Structure formats: structure tokens, C-alpha cells
Amino acid sequence: MTIQFNDETFRDDYSYHNSPAAIRRFPFPFDKDDYMYAVNMEPHGSGRAGSPFENRFDVDEHYVAEMRDREITLKEDPLRCQSLPHMELAGWDLLELIMEAKSEDYPELFSLHRDGDRWHWINRPLGIDHKFTFLDPTTLPYGPMEYITRQAQGDFAVLDQRDGNLWMEAGMVTSQADWSLDFDIGMNFFEWHAPVPLAHEMGIFQRALKFLLAIQQDAPSRRLNWTMTVNPRLDTSPENYHKWGPEKRTLTPENTGEKQYLRVELQTFFRLPRSNGLAFPIRCYLISLQDLVTVPKWGRRLHRVIRDLPDELAEYKGFTVNRPLIVEYLSRFDDGKPTSPGIFPDE
Amino acid sequence: MSAQMLRVTEIEALSPLVKRFRFEHPGGKKLPLFSGGAHVVVEMPDGDLLRRNAYSLISDPQDGSGYEIAVRREDGGRGGSRFMHSNVGQGDTLRISTPLNLFSLDARARKHVLIAGGIGITPIIAQMRQLLRMQDRFEIHYAARLRSEAAGLRLLPRLPHIHSHISDEGDRMDLGAILDRQPIGTHVYTCGPEGLITAVAQCAARLGWPRGSLHSEVFLAPPPGRAFEVTLAKSGRTVTVGPHQSLLEALEEAQVEIDWSCRGGACGRCETDVVSCHGRIEHNDHWLSEDEHSSQTKIMPCVSRFRGRELIIDR
Numbered sequence: 001m002t003i004q005f006n007d008e009t010f011r012d013d014y015s016y017h018n019s020p021a022a023i024r025r026f027p028f029p030f031d032k033d034d035y036m037y038a039v040n041m042e043p044h045g046s047g048r049a050g051s052p053f054e055n056r057f058d059v060d061e062h063y064v065a066e067m068r069d070r071e072i073t074l075k076e077d078p079l080r081c082q083s084l085p086h087m088e089l090a091g092w093d094l095l096e097l098i099m100e101a102k103s104e105d106y107p108e109l110f111s112l113h114r115d116g117d118r119w120h121w122i123n124r125p126l127g128i129d130h131k132f133t134f135l136d137p138t139t140l141p142y143g144p145m146e147y148i149t150r151q152a153q154g155d156f157a158v159l160d161q162r163d164g165n166l167w168m169e170a171g172m173v174t175s176q177a178d179w180s181l182d183f184d185i186g187m188n189f190f191e192w193h194a195p196v197p198l199a200h201e202m203g204i205f206q207r208a209l210k211f212l213l214a215i216q217q218d219a220p221s222r223r224l225n226w227t228m229t230v231n232p233r234l235d236t237s238p239e240n241y242h243k244w245g246p247e248k249r250t251l252t253p254e255n256t257g258e259k260q261y262l263r264v265e266l267q268t269f270f271r272l273p274r275s276n277g278l279a280f281p282i283r284c285y286l287i288s289l290q291d292l293v294t295v296p297k298w299g300r301r302l303h304r305v306i307r308d309l310p311d312e313l314a315e316y317k318g319f320t321v322n323r324p325l326i327v328e329y330l331s332r333f334d335d336g337k338p339t340s341p342g343i344f345p346d347e
Numbered sequence: 348m349s350a351q352m353l354r355v356t357e358i359e360a361l362s363p364l365v366k367r368f369r370f371e372h373p374g375g376k377k378l379p380l381f382s383g384g385a386h387v388v389v390e391m392p393d394g395d396l397l398r399r400n401a402y403s404l405i406s407d408p409q410d411g412s413g414y415e416i417a418v419r420r421e422d423g424g425r426g427g428s429r430f431m432h433s434n435v436g437q438g439d440t441l442r443i444s445t446p447l448n449l450f451s452l453d454a455r456a457r458k459h460v461l462i463a464g465g466i467g468i469t470p471i472i473a474q475m476r477q478l479l480r481m482q483d484r485f486e487i488h489y490a491a492r493l494r495s496e497a498a499g500l501r502l503l504p505r506l507p508h509i510h511s512h513i514s515d516e517g518d519r520m521d522l523g524a525i526l527d528r529q530p531i532g533t534h535v536y537t538c539g540p541e542g543l544i545t546a547v548a549q550c551a552a553r554l555g556w557p558r559g560s561l562h563s564e565v566f567l568a569p570p571p572g573r574a575f576e577v578t579l580a581k582s583g584r585t586v587t588v589g590p591h592q593s594l595l596e597a598l599e600e601a602q603v604e605i606d607w608s609c610r611g612g613a614c615g616r617c618e619t620d621v622v623s624c625h626g627r628i629e630h631n632d633h634w635l636s637e638d639e640h641s642s643q644t645k646i647m648p649c650v651s652r653f654r655g656r657e658l659i660i661d662r
């Protein structure tokens with residue numbers, strides 16, 4: 001498989017775009033015409049061929065541009081990447097997991113050669129060719145987690161597991177939907193989820209935590225989450241709200257299809273062997289509404305979901321102001337016909 | 348739960364009652380690494396019954412060439428350990444799960460104090476191997492009744508910070524002395540009979556230790572219960588749980604879909620709602636809260652039992 005990497009930006013002129021193939025394989029998150037929070041975990045690692053669920057870590061046409069965007073964000077705000085001292089072993093676990101998965105799943109892009117603790121890593125798209133000693137941080141230019149997550153799309157939270165809870169004690173977070181690693185670091189599963197409406201009362205977090213604590217190696221799982229973002233911006237952080245918050249007000253009936261994006265997070269859960277920690281990659285996918293409606297099923301369904309979404313969810317996700325415009329735009333693509341079950345486009 | 352067939356490559360008697368088993372991949376494949384304190388579930392096909400017991404790994408967590416466990420023969424138990432002792436030979440293959448850790452080291456600790464009673468030494472052996480490799484500060488206190496029964500002595504290296512206490516020789520473990528002189532930031536891990544874990548908790552409380560610094564794993568070997576009956580709300584069927592069987596095993600035998608992981612009352616995966624209960628649930632788990640126990644609205648089928656007239660569960 002050869003991937004043509006896009007030359008594109010996620011800020012300023014927003015030249016981000018999806019190829020027709022990227023549109024077809026977009027991880028549309030709704031399997032029916034309405035949406036409510038649920039304990040929506042499923043096994044991960046061998047999904048439908050060609051889909052973002054096929055491999056443990058999906059690499060797509062946005063890879064190189066996303067890594068460039070991460071570098072800019074980190075330069076402006078180094079606190080987007082943090083690892084408490086006791087999380088270093090988990091960082092090595094994560095490095096091994098990503099290197100193994102990428103070199104096995106994309107051998108023409110990545111290779112890993114191991115001779116005991118002497119490792120040789122080649123990342124062709126980013127032009128990296130590096131020999132280092134596993135578990136010896138002095139042989140890497142950054143800590144192990146930072147090193148590997150500068151080469152992997154999506155945000156990463158690395159959780160320590162103890163006292164029957166998960167603790168967010170390391171992470172690389174530059175493409176988040178309005179939450180902050182610097183604020184959440186050191187919190188446990190219930191604490192960092194405190195702002196989420198309705199789900200606590202529904203018992204979702206309590207059950208989800210039980211499930212996560214028992215996740216085994218070799219048995220990763222995943223869930224999808226979503227929100228709406230104006231402009232294809234990865235860094236929608238609270239730290240930079242002053243930059244992207246006002247852009248919500250630039251939406252008009254004329255530009256909604258082009259400027260309004262559905263933002264989908266493919267969240268995966270991996271048990272880490274040496275540290276017994278949990279890795280939580282959060283991969284962000286963006287699609288403009290005008291591209292999304294080229295798949296008729298998705299246009300119909302998204303209209304119904306957004307139209308009928310409980311107000312608390314729209315408010316929490318931050319698109320209450322633009323909801324009427326979005327519904328009005330999408331209604332043009334909903335002819336009222338029934339939709340087929342599942343998330344994939346009809347053939 | 349993911350698992351693979353592994354071959355028994357070594358069996359060694361560590362004491363009259365305890366045997367060490369080593370498992371390797373038949374094709375020589377590397378096994379997933381793990382962290383100190385992890386266990387595996389061993390499946391034992393015993394006639395019509397599939398027994399599944401959880402055993403702590405005692406081998407080096409960073410060594411993927413094989414897994415080792417130590418099994419104490421429990422003649423009063425449910426039979427899994429007897430099966431391992433009498434029916435399993437070198438060269439046999441058994442299905443072994445991927446390791447799972449519910450008793451891991453706290454990476455924040457400045458020092459680790461590991462306390463084991465009897466066969467509770469097993470998870471602590473792997474924790475020790477991990478600590479030795481990471482060059483962390485630790486000490487071990489291992490208590491056994493008789494030297495001849497103390498299988499752990501064969502597994503512990505002779506080091507100044509590893510102490511054995513054989514009570515029959517007048518050397519009783521003095522918890523007060525152990526816990527009193529530890530530096531701030533020390534974490535304590537206890538594995539053994541419930542009485543030992545309670546004693547450590549009480550002693551630590553008396554000395555003003557923060558609760559978050561105490562970790563424990565009780566090795567639940569539920570006593571062979573009496574047979575009992577359970578009615579399944581979804582199908583209306585009634586399932587009989589034999590005296591040497593867990594409710595989880597009985598449900599599996601009846602082909603009832605049920606999730607599980609630890610099979611030891613700790614992970615929460617098998618949690619089942621109780622629809623109605625006329626009698627008393629014998630809660631043997633460490634998962635449900637005290638309120639959930641006393642209200643009798645939930646049961647953990649992997650370890651808990653029932654005595655009384657009628658139990659209907661939501662399965």
C-alpha cells in the first residue's frame with residue numbers, strides 16, 4: 001500500500017482536505033438515527049479492511065501534516081506533553097507498542113530491527129533513522145513517550161492503574177476537543193470526567209471503568225466519540241480558546257457546508273505489559289459537511305442525529321450557537337428515507 | 348479472554364505440598380511480557396468439567412521465554428490444585444490466559460515492603476524480580492509455619508533485605524517492628540490469608556500510615572460449598588451448582604453467555620444482578636461494596652454462593 005501524504009495545514013489558511021478515498025473510509029460514528037451516551041466499547045485490532053479500524057494504529061494521508069502541526073503546538077506550549085516521573089516505564093511500553101504495530105502493519109513506511117536492547121527504528125515518511133537502547137532514555141532526544149508520540153497521529157493519555165482506578169499521569173495532547181492535559185494531570189477517571197453531563201447518572205463511567213481495569217494485553221478495545229468543529233483545526237484546546245472560539249461565529253448559511261466539520265475521535269485502549277498501565281490513544285478525524293453528504297446515508301442520518309440530540313449534549317459539545325445552521329444545511333440532504341443499520345456507507 | 352495452548356516443560360516439587368510448573372509455547376514463540384503481581388488463568392479439562400484456576404506468575408516478568416507458577420495442593424479445595432498435582436505431566440499442553448495484573452506495584456513508591464504468608468509468596472516473587480531489575484528499594488518478609496512447608500524459601504534469593512520468619516522455630520513476624528521504621532513514601536503489599544491482611548491493615552492504621560500506601564491480594568480459595576440452585580430470569584431455567592463447582596462454572600456448563608476475567612472476585616467482569624433472593628448470598632468477592640453485599644441485589648458468580656429457598660438472577 002502506498003499512501004500519498006497531503007501537504008496541508010490545520011490553522012491559518014486551513015488547507016486541510018480529504019481525498020475521495022479518505023471520505024469513503026471516514027469513521028462515521030452513528031450506527032442509528034439517534035445518539036445518546038452509552039458504554040460503547042468493542043474489540044479493536046482487526047476491523048474491516050481499508051477502514052480506520054483495520055490496524056491497531058491507523059496511518060493515513062494526513063500523517064505528515066498532523067505531525068508538523070503537533071510540532072508547532074508543542075513549540076508554543078511545551079506543557080501539552082507531560083509525564084510524571086513514575087510513568088517512564090509506561091512510556092517505553094507505549095514506544096514498543098507503537099513501533100511494533102506500525103512496522104508490522106506498514107512495513108514499507110516503518111521498520112524496527114531489534115538486537116536485544118539495541119533497537120533500530122526507521123520512519124520513512126518523517127525521514128527518521130535512529131539507533132537507540134531500549135529502556136535507556138539517554139539514547140533518545142526526548143522521553144520515550146514524547147519521542148514516539150511526535151511520530152504518531154492523535155493524542156495520547158497514558159494512565160497508571162492503582163487503587164481500583166485509572167490516573168492520568170502522562171500524555172501528549174495537541175488535538176483535543178476542549179480539554180486540557182495540564183488541568184487533568186494527576187486526576188482519576190471520575191475526576192477528569194466530572195464535566196460530562198448525564199453519563200454519570202446513567203452509571204456509564206462506573207461500568208466503563210470496571211471494563212477498562214480488566215483490559216488484557218492482546219485484547220485492545222475501542223470506542224468512537226464525536227463533536228462539531230468550525231474549520232479543520234486540530235488544536236481546539238481551552239488554552240487557545242481565544243484563537244478558535246471566535247471562529248464559531250464566522251459560520252453563515254452560505255459557508256456551513258465548507259466550514260463546519262464533524263470531528264470524530266477513534267479512542268482505543270491498550271494494556272501496557274511492563275508497567276500495567278493503560279494507553280488511551282485518541283485519534284481525531286475531520287470531515288466537512290459538504291464532503292460528508294456525498295455519502296447519502298450519512299447526510300440523512302447526521303441530520304436526524306443533530307436535530308434530535310438532547311440539548312445538554314449540544315451545549316456540552318459547544319455547538320448550540322450553530323445548531324440551527326447545521327440542521328438547516330443538513331435537512332437539504334435528508335429525503336426522509338430509511339437508513340441501513342451500521343456505520344458504513346451503502347455499497 | 349485471550350489465551351493460548353502452552354506446553355508444560357518443567358515440574359519441580361518445591362515442598363511436599365507445592366509444585367512449580369513451567370509453561371512454554373510449543374513452537375518456541377515469545378510470550379507476552381507482564382508486570383510483577385500478574386496472574387494467569389489455567390484451564391484444566393477434567394472429565395466433563397472445565398476447571399479454571401487463577402495462579403500468580405512467579406517467573407521474571409521481562410522474560411518471554413516461559414511462564415512459571417507454583418501450585419499448592421489444597422485437598423479441601425475445588426479440585427483445580429489436585430488436578431494440577433495429579434493429572435498434569437511434563438509435555439502436556441494446557442490453555443493459559445494472557446497475564447492480567449490486579450496486584451501491581453505502585454510506581455510512585457520510594458520503597459516497597461512486601462509481606463507474604465504461606466503460598467501468598469507467589470505474586471511477590473515476580474514483584475521482587477521486577478524490583479531487582481529496576482534497582483528499586485525493597486524488602487521482603489515471608490512468614491511460614493514450618494520450614495519443610497515453606498516453598499517460598501526455594502524461590503527467594505539470599506539477600507540481606509529478604510527475611511523469612513518460620514513461626515514453628517519461634518521466629519514470628521513482628522508487623523509492628525517492620526512497619527514502624529519505614530521511610531515516608533513506602534508502600535506495603537500483602538498477600539496471604541485474610542487474617543494476615545487484616546493484621547497488616549490494623550497495624551498500619553495504628554502507626555498512622557496513609558491508606559493509599561497499602562495494597563493487598565487475598566488468595567481466595569473458596570471453601571467447597573454445598574450444592575445450590577439458581578433460577579435464570581431470562582430463560583426461566585434452573586441451574587444446579589455442584590458442591591465443587593462455582594456458579595460461574597455452572598452457568599458456563601449451561602451455555603449461558605457470561606463475561607469473566609479474573610475468576611477470583613476482583614475484576615468485576617462477571618457481576619450479575621439479583622432479581623429476587625429468599626435466603627442468604629455468601630459473598631466471597633472483593634468487588635461489590637458493603638451496601639451491595641448487604642442488600643443482596645448483586646452477586647459475583649465466579650466466587651459467591653447461595654444458601655436458602657430461592658435465588659433468581661438476571662441471566
Ligand code: HEM
Nearest residue numbers: 037038039040157179192193195196199204208226227280
Ligand atoms: C481511560 C481512558 C479515558 C480517558 C483518558 C478519557 C478522557 C476524557 C476526557 C479528558 C474527556 C473530556 C472531559 C472534559 O470535558 O473535560 C472525556 C469525555 C468523555 N468521555 Fe472519556 N475518557 C476515557 C474513557 C472513556 C470511556 C471508556 C468512556 C465510555 C463510555 C468515556 C466516555 C466519555 C464521554 C461520554 C465523554 C463526553 C464526550 C462528549 O460528549 O464529547 N470515556 N473523556
Ligand code: FES
Nearest residue numbers: 608610615617649
Ligand atoms: S470474573 Fe472477575 S469478578 Fe468474577
